[in-house]
Amino acid sequence: MAIELKKSYRFAFYSSLILAVVLSLAMVGFMFYKNDLDYIFLAIFLPVVFLISFLIIQIRVEKFIYKRVKRIYDDVSLLETSSFTSRPITTDMKTLTEEIEKFAQDKKIEIDTLKIREEYRKDFLGNVSHELKTPLFTVQGYILTLLDGAMDDANVRKKYLQRASKGVERLIYIVKDLDLITKLETQDSKLELESFNIIELIQSVFDLLEMKAAKKHISLTFDMEYKDPIYVWADKEKIQQVVSNLLVNSIKYGHDKGTTEVSVENLIKNKVIVRVTDNGEGIAKEHIPRLFERFYRVDKSGSRKEGGSGLGLSIVKHIIEAHDEKIYIESVEDVGSEFSFTLEKAENRPE
Known part of the structure; x- marks a missing residue:
């Protein structure tokens, strides 16, 4: 020293x-x-x-x-x-006093941060255990019923095995999403950047989710007619996952006969911003800061009316941040929500 x-x-x-x-x-x-x-x-x-x-x-x-x-x-x-x-x-006593005070303040901030992280950790463990135990107990229940003699009935055996299979599929879905987030966090998942038309990609997601939206009579639409393509520089597959997750969420929590609107706007010289706006349930202000946490629930009752791994928004955030871009949310309860994210414009457009 x-x-x-x-x-x-x-x-x-x-x-x-x-x-x-x-x-x-x-x-x-x-x-x-x-x-x-x-x-x-x-x-x-x-x-x-x-x-x-x-x-x-x-x-x-x-x-x-x-x-x-x-x-x-x-x-x-x-x-x-x-x-x-x-x-x-x-x-020098004055300098020493200032250093000690700064050290104490830094330590207080560090301790407060650790306390907050500990609370997040407890919430995460509680949420992940809930997400895993539901399909696990479901699978266990059907298997035990079959072992207790239900397997002798061919119709019951087939029905219970199919239901157990759905429980296993849900477990695999959760584990895959967790694995994807881990890879994005550790940067093990490499981005395959390319130039592509973001309007065309959004339209393809509309087509994929058309039937899902139709069940709730929700209209998926652009804010305007985009006659010219808009090219961005990103990982096409992962951005498609981002758009899909945001639209699925919008459909899940949208009102019957509602609307989900997507717009693509110029932000600055080399950036565009993609907005996904709906007139659904909306989100209370106190939940917004933690909305992108894994398995975080706005509904604290512990029930999940809709399917999914509970990791959709967390995956969205990690994918966007892996691109060194930003994601934003604005929401008013009982009015609707708007999720938006930025992307880099493509410098060289394909012929």
């Missing part, structure tokens, strides 16, 4: 001055008593005594303070905080 002594000479100066004056007065008194007053000697004696006293006091006090301050630094270093232990040791 580097050592830097930020010296304050005020204490040593006044202490040395007092000593020099006191000793000089004592010397004057002694000379006066002996009737041998030597002014030249006194003129030399005073500054010499002052200088010697100053050096001794400054060095001693500095070492005294440094030893105790070093103990503070050593004790703090046990907490393994690189931001503090990497700094030089200082004997």
